[in-house]
Amino acid sequence: NLSIKELGAFITDLGESKFRIKQVSEWLWKKGVHEFSEMRNLPKSLIKKLEERSFIDKAIVTEELISKDGSRKYAFTSMDGKLVEGVLIPSRKRVTACISVQAGCNVKCKFCATGQLGLQRNLSKGEIFDQIYQLNQKSQDIFGSKLSNIVVMGMGEPFLNYSNVINALDMVSCDEGLGFSPQRITISTVGIIEGIDLLANHPRKYNLAISLHTAVESIRKQLIPIAVKNDLADLRKSLENYHEKTGSRITLEYILFDKLNDDEKHMKALAQFCKAFPSKINLIEYNSVPELPFVASSEDDTSKFQKFLEDKNMLVYLRKSKGSDIFAACGQLANKKM
Ligand code: SF4
The missing domain is CATH 1.10.150.530 (DNA polymerase; domain 1)
Known part of the structure; x- marks a missing residue:
């Protein structure tokens, strides 16, 4: 550490x-x-x-699950027995690692399996680094190439464990560590303004993604309890400032839920929210979590949502999460077996 x-x-x-x-x-x-x-x-x-x-803080791989789409989920067990998950997601040209930064999470987003676990503890810098190191090794052994991208989108909210996450990523991206380009690392937050402001001033420029899921305040507060203290007006100001300081385009992650955030009111609110800074929008298909009541938007509603934004010349991508059959997809990580 x-x-x-x-x-x-x-x-x-x-x-x-x-x-x-x-x-x-x-x-x-x-x-x-x-x-x-x-x-x-x-x-x-x-x-x-x-x-x-001294001792070397480490995380040992204790289980591997392989999805029919080629993704692999690893259970890492810490020295004190805490379990977190990391995922390797291969595609035609690259291998992406999705990593965890907390054992559990206390943000308790309503749609997220990790949020139902509560927080056990933050991962240390050494544990986060070791997780990435091992996923990089596995990528080479299994897919024949090192990781091309790292996304901090697994278990936990990175900005509630800011210094350990940033110190680990700085080690991953420096010459004395893995020499990984910061431009290939994305940190995703549900919108913790204090963390966004800190990252805006950090010398190493990582990519920023916001798990937004709605730009309608009342619905956001229902879905993401921490939004009560980090409201949309302040979030927008913070993102404007982030763009001013870094010059970077900000990714907005938007899971489409049936009849909750996929109607015209939500399309308009999102388009309005994005006017303040250059953005890229990832529309994400919801992966069901058995004990949660949410349902994915229909294909028809998804297409309408996408077209509305594209017609406004916004940069929009439709993302299908991989690994849902092994509970490795977006929002599903909760130390579950098949
Ligand atoms: S979406 Fe992220 S911040 Fe929200 S509960 Fe899940 S892990 Fe925590």
Whole structure:
């Protein structure tokens, strides 16, 4: 969980030479080892000191489920027995990893299986990094290529675990870590304004996605309880500011629910909301969660919604989530087996 600077201070404090810092750093963040004893170029005396004074935070893959569409869901178990899920989503040209940042989630969005679990705890920087490292390895082993994209859209709200998420992603994207381009990393939030404002000022430019699902205030407050404190007017201002600071287009995720957010009133509200900043809209097919009452919009209503926005020259994509047969699709992650 240390930064590179903190690791340097720690190794120096152990009375070791400077070149050991680089060696340990490479084993941790380039080679992803889980035990100090695997650091083969270190003397036994240093390994002993490291073992006595520290530990490597890790997440072990304890289960793999394979969808008929090729997606793979992994259960990661932490050292204290907490379970989170990460998903590999292959497509023709790329492999995307969807990662988790909290064990459970206390935002309790009404349509989301993770939200029904409540929050157990935040994942540490080391656990988030390790999850990405292992998914990257699996991508190479299974699909023959490294990850092309990372989306922080799994279990948990990233901006309620801001520093661990950002520190882990900074390590993934720096030269001492995996050297992954920040432009291929997307952080998705339900609209925590404080986090959006922090990200706007962060030196590394990650992509931002908002799980909006409606631009009608009363419905949003019903679907996403935290919207009471992060209302649409403030959210829009924060997104305008984010665009001004970063120059980036913002992705809006919009799950279409039958007779809840798919009528003309909602189309107009969304078009109006998007006027304030350049955006891309992902219309997402809802994946049912057995214990929840929501139903996906019909194909006809989905097409009408899409056409309305396209006719306004908005950038709109229709997304079908993968992995629904193994409960790995958007909104379904809840440590469930088939
Ligand atoms: S959608 Fe995200 S923020 Fe909402 S309950 Fe699910 S995991 Fe938490």
